[in-house]
Amino acid sequence: MPDHADPKPRRPFLTRRKLIVGGGLVGGVLVVGAGIANIGKLLSIGAEVPDSTDFGQFIKIAADNSVTIVNKHQEMGQGIHAGLAAIVAEELDADWSKVRVEAAPANVKLYGSTAGPLQGTFGSSGIANSWDQLRQAGATARYMLVQAAADLWQVSAGSLTVRDGIITDPLTGRTAPFSELLARAAQIRAPETLPLKDPKQFTLIGTERVRRKDSRAKITGTERYTQDIQLNDMMVAMVAHSPRFGGKVLSFDDSEARKIVGVIDVFEIPSGVAVVATDTYTAKRGRDALKVDWDDEKAEMRSSEDLLKFYRDTAQGKTDIKGDRFEKSGNPEGAFDGELIEITYDLPYLAHAPMEPMNCVAMVNGRRVKLITASQIQTIDQVNTALVVGCLPGSVEIETLPAGGSFGRRGIMSSDYIVECVHIAKHVGGGRPVKLIWTREDDMMGGYYRPMSYHHLWIKCGDDGYATAWRHHTVVQSLTPVGPNTPGVEGIHGSPYLAATPVVDGKVFTPKLAIPPGFWRSVGASHSVMVMEHTIDQLARRAGRDPIDYRRTIYINTHKPRWLNVLNLAAEKAGWGQPLEPGWARGVAVAECFGTTVAQIAEVTLIDGKPKVRRVLAAVDCGIAVARDQIRAQMEGSVCFGLSAALYGGVILEGGVVQNTNFDTAPVLRIDEAPVVETHILASGNPPTGMGEPGVPLIAPAIANALLILTGQPTLFLPFIKS
Amino acid sequence: MPYTIRLDGKQHTVDVDADTPLLWVLRDSLNLTGTKYGCGVAQCGACTVHMDGQPVRSCSLPISAVGNSEITTIESVSGPEAAAVQASWLKIDVPQCGYCQSGQIMSAVALLKEIKVPTDAEIDAAMSGNICRCGTYPRIRNAIKDAAKSLI
Structure with a gap:
């Protein structure tokens, strides 16, 4: 296993806050939790707070010894139910087979983010946001129950052990399930913070035992949407x-x-x-x-082609939209003189099209x-x-x-x-x-798409084949009504490739259109990873360098050990460098998205001019792996979701009207096109980061990079298959 | 007008227009909500039910065309193939959002009733009418193979 220690992994939306912890018996159910004090007061005005005022509620233990975890994040397929339940159950030493999950009510005071007064699920932040909070909640409940047993048996709490929801006194052999101690435990006052397990002691987190809690309902038609x-x-x-x-x-x-x-x-x-x-x-x-x-x-009356022309002109400074600088380094004077490599990308609006409109x-x-x-x-x-x-x-x-x-x-x-x-x-x-x-047509015509974007790059390379100057113009609507267009250049700003380039001049141009843009799985990375990862392969090719070797130098020079480690692991598992059958090629991409680092290597061929992906090797560093099987599931799903968009995705406007409004005219990936996905998870002791989105944006550039090898031609627009 | 259909082993009479798709009869008239609406144009397969054992898209099947055929939904699908498919789905944790899975399972059960040990190409042919936006396709394929193995 490669050394992957990274002293400061990025942990978005996560700050440590003081937890107020306590418990109470509500309706015969022990309620334990952690609440955020003094925030979200305005937003929570009018909220009904349960009797256990000041205490949130994350854990309920019932008379049958079942443990119900109250999940503040929305389950939309990403498996957050399983992940959050495992975090609580681990510290509580609950019986995993008796752990259930229920959705929290809307109540920002009790179930808001640990980063601020907002209850919601976004930015692949569920696990990261709840990690400390739910471990504390689990440890608190455990403390109260153990103390209750110790009081009952007149022994010291430290002498008792807990396993699968049963407390045992090893000296006497006495045992008691949690359920027998509820009334007594409710009287126990727990310290504000409790010591947590050393991850080396985990018996549930990171094991294959962490499985979904909702599969049975979803395969019998009884899940209620x-x-x-x-x-x-x-x-x-x-x-x-x-x-x-x-x-x-x-x-x-x-x-x-x-x-x-x-x-x-x-x-x-x-x-x-x-x-x-x-x-x-x-x-x-x-x-x-x-x-x-x-x-x-x-109303917006333009067609897709009109918008593309407008965006193209904007990127070249030919419209009245002024660019905002998002990245600048070095002295641009003279840096762009001489021969420049010009690359452009035209990436479309993308509908989300979830199965439930x-x-x-x-x-x-x-x-x-x-x-x-x-x-x-x-x-x-x-x-x-x-x-x-x-x-x-x-x-x-x-x-x-x-x-x-x-x-x-x-x-x-x-x-x-x-x-x-x-x-x-x-x-x-x-x-x-x-x-x-909403019908499917309402959904497809309803906007809030991943915004279309146009990128114009002017790059100058030195004798060693690496960029010495990089001018980058991105045209994309902003996802936020005010403030800088940060999501529009997420993944470009701060890229190791720009960090490695002495002179950088990056501008973002933000058109205002009636077409509402929205957050689309992996957000800015959904376009920026295509741009950066395909560009870097084009530069490597010009330099006559192997694209993985070319990247390694950059990651080493820019101190990106996590990027280097996922790249090396994926390359090793993919057999990078070993020949494939004629007509096949491997393409690679690496990205960091919401604090998780991913490398993917795709095996690609062309059939009737259409890319076919048969296998994808993925390596991921998402910190401590909480739910390994769900990490793999998200990688598989993310590859398919990204592949669907790469092959077919794109909202087509004619005279302002969306033309492709159902799956007959807006094709999506089907089972015959889905590749085998092999996921390799780096061992890590870092706090966990999310998996819902980071696997999405790499497959498009991985395919483009394979096609570059197969055909010698770069990919300048998506989708690969234009209808 | 009233229509009587044979559904899940029972007779049900509903009073709807002749062109009402079976999907909405199931969901709105009979409160059998396991069968899902996804596209309304027989493109996604979320509404798949069995008509005399054959998978059909209930969103595009008018109630007047059902006649005396026996309709089976996810609520009552049974038999060795259904048990094997659901067991393998559970073992492999196929679902993510789960919304398409009723339809996926109905298609998979029909496939295994038809072909004991389907090849990859036969799985593709039988299952490519069912869309999953979460991308559970690799697991669906594995689960069908696992179910087939358990039926031998």
């Missing part, structure tokens, strides 16, 4: 949206829609015209029967609101809902359900479809439940 909610008196709503971004309702004729038996009402809301009906199919038929005239005065159940009765939905950032959804109904954000009740995929789509700053559902439920009133359903 938002789409599945059926309530008494519930209405189903669909909304006719403007076909163009920025379009508004001018007028509508609902006479035909209202003739349909089962259509209850038709009315205008800010985002379009809502049809509410007794059931889904009737709502759809009602919507199909609507005639709506749209006001396109402020957007949906929400809302009940509004005056200022009382309840949402049942796969809320990804509960605090933001509460605030946006409160703005519609005029209540306090903290009073918005949210029952968070598992998401049928998200990939960033459900973590929207405007809470677009949730707000839409709240408007409808407010109009309906009386607390009557409304289930808003």
Whole structure:
């Protein structure tokens, strides 16, 4: 195993905060947890706090000795249920087979991030954010239970052992399950912080025993998603949206829609015209029967080609959008004189297209609101809902359900479809439940895409084949309404390749369009890794160097041991340098995304001009591996998700209208195109980092780099297969 | 108008329009929500059920076309192939978000009823109508092979 010690791994969204810890017996269930004091007061105003005031609640132990972990992060497929449960169970020494997980209610005071007053799941931060907090919660519960046993048996707590939810006195052989000690344990006051296990003592974390807790429900059709909610008196709503971004309702004729038996009402809301009906199919038929005239005065009318030309011109300074410098080093004077390598990239808008299209159940009765939905950032959804109904954000009740995929789509700053559902439920009133359903077409046309980007690079290389000067212009919408366009250049800014280049001049140009951009699995890395990793292979090729060898020098010179280690491990496992059959080539990519470092090597060929990937070797450093099987699952899924986008992804606009609105015209990866993925996890003693996103952005450049070997041609745009 | 369908071993009568897709009859009329809506145009397979043992996309099958055929959904799928598929799915922890998995399992069960030990190409042919956006495809393939092995 290579030495991978990195003294300062990046840990986003993670700061250590003082924990207030305690316990209480609520309804016969021992509640233990850690809460964040004095933050999020504004956002939590109106929130109902359980009797155990001041204490959060992460752990419930029931009379059958089962342990329920309350999960503050949303389960959208990434396996966070398993990871967080394992962290608690490890310190608690619970019986893993009796550990269950339930979703936390929306309550930023109890379940906010340890980094600030926001409850949500984003940035692959779930495990990292909860690591210290849930270990403390587990250790606290363990302390209270052990102390309770010690009091009962009149022995010292230090003499007792705990295993699989049973406390044992080795001297006498007496045993007691947690469940027998609940009342007594509730009286114990635990210290504010407790010593935690040395990772070497872990018996659950990092083992193959950490498995998903939700598989059984998901293979029997019994997992309950938002789409599945059926309530008494519930209405189903669909909304006719403007076909163009920025379009508004001018007028509508609902006479035909209202003739349909089962259509209850038709009315205008800010985002379009809502049809509410007794059931889904009737709502759809009602919507199909609507005639709506749209006001396109402020709508985006351009086609994809128009936007590309605009972006291309912008990158060359030919439009009135001024660039903002995101990176500058060295003296540019004269550095770009002489022969320059010019490389451009055209990367498209990408839809998330989770299998469960957007949906929400809302009940509004005056200022009382309840949402049942796969809320990804509960605090933001509460605030946006409160703005519609005029209540306090903290009073918005949210029952968070598992998401049928998200990939960033459900973590929207405007809470677009949730707000839409709240408007409808407010109009309906009386607390009557409304289930808003988006069709696949609504979803694909609904925006919040990974923004398209255009990159223009001017690079000068020295005699050794390495860049001496690197000018980098990126054109991309910003994901944040104010402040610098940091996500747009995430992965370019701070890249080891720029760090290794003496003169760097990086600018980001930020167009404002009516097409809303959004967070898309791996965010900035989803485009920047393609740009940086494919560029570096082109430079290596010009220098006549092996791309892995070329990279090694850079990582050594820029002190990137984690990059070097994942690269070396992947190269070793892939048999880099050993010949493949004719027509096949290997391509490599390395990236760091949300604190996790990944290298992937893909085996690629061309069949009828279309890239085919048969195998991907992945090496990852995500700190301490909490749930090994889920790390592998995320790598497999990430490769497939990234490959799908690389091969086919791209929202096509004609006259401002999205053309590819369902899977027939917007193809995605299917099983016959999915490669074998082999994941190798570096041993690490560093705190864990996330796995939901970092494996996504490497496959596109890995393929491009293999094609560079096979064809000699660089890839200047994605997707590889343009429809 | 009323339609009587044979579903999961029982007769059910529903009062819906003739063109109502079976999917919405299952989900909205009968509250059998294990069968999912994903695309509505028979492209993603999330709505896969069995009609007389054959996998069909219920989102594009009007209730009037069901006739006297026996419909089986994820809620009641049974038999040695179903047991083997679900056991292997669990053993390998196939699901991620899980939303497509009802449909994946219905397609896989139909495949194994048809072909005892499917080749990779036969798995591709039978399963390529089922999309998984989480990318559980490698595990689906492994789980089908594992289930086939357990049935021998």
